Structures are given as C-alpha cells and as structure tokens.
Amino acid sequence: MADSSLEPLDYVELNPKQEADACVIWLHGLGDSGDGFAGVPPYLDLAENHRIRFIFPHAPVRPVTINNGMAMRAWYDIKSMDLEGRAPLDEVLVSCQQVTALIEQQIAKGIPSSRILLAGFSQGGVIALHLAVRYAQPLAGLVALSTYLCQPSLMAGQASPENRQLAIFFGHGTQDEVVPYAAGKAAVETLTANGFNVAFNTYPLAHTVDLNELKEIGGFIQKQLPPLND
Template identity: 50%
Template sequence: MSNSKLESVEVNPNQPHTAVVIWLHGLGDSGNGFAPIVPELKIPDSLPIRFVFPHAPVRPITVNNNMEMRAWYDIASLDFNHRADRTGVETSAKQVEALIDAEIANGTPAECIVLAGFSQGGVIALHLGTRINKKLAGIMALSTYMCEPETLANEACDANKNTPILMAHGQQDNVVPVFMGNAAFKVLEENGYPVTWQDYPMQHSVCLEEINHISQWLQARLG
C-alpha cells in the first residue's frame, strides 16, 4: 500500500503557483470534503497557492464494526492513549511524503509547502511534519491529536524544529475532545516548537472565524 500513489483533488490558481498546501481530510471523508474551502479563504491573486487534497485509502475501521471507509489509519480503540494505529499512521505518512516529494520535483521548494490536516489528517500532519527531513513552511493541525506523543522527543527531526505549527479545535468537539488537542499542543510546546493554539465555540467542524484565521496564517507563512 505504501507504494501506491494517493489520488488527489487539486485546486490550482489562475497563474503559476508559488506555494502548495497539502490538506488531509478526516475519517470517512475524502479529498472533496475540504476542496470547497479554498474560495472561502479569499487568498489574494498576488499569492498563487496550489491546494492538494488527497484521498485516504479505503480500509476497514475496527471501532465502526469493520465498515470500510476512507481513513489514514485504523482506530482499534477509542481509548485516548491508543486511538491511532501506529503502523497505519507511518504508512500514510510515507504516502503523504511522496506527495510532498512530487511537488518539490515539480519545482516548489519544501520551504513553500504547508502540510495541513483535519482530525485523522491532522494526526498525519503532526506525525510527518515533525519527523520529515525537509524544512516545511508550516504545519496546520485542526481538531486533532497526536499519535504516541511520548515518542516525539526521540523521533523528531531537527528540520522543522522552528517551523510554525497552527493548532485549532472546537470547544464542543465530541469526536476528538478538546483536551486531546490541547495535550498535543502542550507536547509540541514542551519540545520547543513554535506552536499556536486557537479554540472556537464549535463541534468537530470548521467555522468562519477559523477559516479567516487559517487564511491569515497561510498568507503569513507563504506570502
């Protein structure tokens, strides 16, 4: 599976792009889920950004009675400490890294690439972004948590030790409770990352205030 190329939905600007955002969806969603957010970000034409929304592979999910759906990894337990299947996380991280490598090969330097993700996608963004040996423009982790936070200190690559990380979460999230996101934020902070935290009065979703904040953050990182 790790060698198969991820299919993606692409939203390209009207002129040659100078930066790329790779944005990973959540459990049961697809790359189509977040593609409509691009016009809502109101990125100015002077900053041509290419957005790539890959589809996660379809796999059975243990906690959903083995129902098959798009997922970056299996969820075998809802236990907060063991929710993410490490093997699946690593496999998906390799596939997403291949997407990053493809953008670099097409002429966009890693320093002009933001890795973003929502929920399960955010788990991959945090896992890969802290371990990849290429300096990224930024890491965005929305309504998400961290796979095996205790391993970060030993496994982190120095390439992104100074890369800005944006974490955002809904205060009423009943899928990924806000304390799980905040715990990941604190682990990143303790490990010296320049991470910022924002929460909003919403559930496991995205709100207009957050979209505006994401837009400002992306423009600051990629402008």
C-alpha cells in the same frame, strides 16, 4: 524518501491563476475524502495574487473497526476510541510515507519544501502532525485541526532539527465530542515542551470548522506562503 512500493494517493488539485510557487497539502478526516475540503480555498480570504497550489488527497478505503468494520476512507484503522491507542503507529507511518510521496512530487515540480505547508483535520491532522515534525527538510508550516498526537512520548527522540522553527496553527473546538478539547490541548503542550512554535486557537465548536476559523487559517497560510514574485 517515500517508499515507492506503496500505492500512490489520488487527490484533487486546485491551481492558482498564476503559476504556483507554493503548495498546501490538506488531509481530510475519517470517512471523508479530498473533496470534503476542496471547496475551502475561496473561504480562506487569500490575496487575489496568491500562487498556492492546493492538493487534497483521498485516504485509502479500508475497514474501520469502530464502525463495525465498514469500509471507508481512513488514514488508519481505529479499534478503540481510547486516545492512547486510537492511532496505530504502523498504519500512521504508512500514511505518512504516502503523503511524503506527494511532497516529493511537488518538489520535483519545482516547489521547494520550504514552500510546502501541511494541513489536516482529525485523522488527517494526526498524519500531518506526525509527519511535519519529523520531516527531514524544512516545511513552510503546519495547520492541525481538531486533532491529537500519535504516541506523543516518541516526539522528543524523533523530532527533526530542520523543522524546530516550524510555525504551527493548531485549531480545536471547545465542544468537540469526537476528539476532546483536552486531547488537543495535550498535543499543544507536548509540541511546546519539545520547542515548537504553536499558536493554539480555540473555537466554540464541536468536531468541525467554521468560517471564522477558516479565515484565521487563511491568514496563517498567507503569512507563511506569500507570493515570491510580487
């Protein structure tokens, strides 16, 4: 259960033409907002009859140490670019709780956890990864983009049995200068070693996504969340 004392996240919500029977919760990267990915759905090439609601949360505004303490939207502070300590566990857990509240909100609206898919880019991917593999109810899938793991050594003891069969789309650019390709590859190796079903997709990109990657993500989402009534 999410901690009800935490500040709820604001978000952009996009609904399908027909009544939603599934949901994608997509987390942005450092300094961005939910608006940054809210324009993505038309480029996913989803079927016209899809019934997927998209939720694009806005991370809280906080000072970010590596950016000279400038306040910006961030899922956690970054004090060092060293990957071992880049994502402080205590702050990651708070963000996971806030996203859990969004999942529970969708469940309360009638969408089961098995029809909810988490997605995240960079910092948002760290939160999506950390939460999805530990979530106590089965999820539909996970899209992790240009990202890395927070304290990978903890996964073996904390991974949720309910999501051991979770389908994971992991995308990473081979020219990424912010989250090195090696970090993404290491995350995939940790996930695989812990029994997760990971499709590792690489692209000749820097720290970004392009139309080709979005189409492949769309295919993955469509496979995991086909409309129930058609």
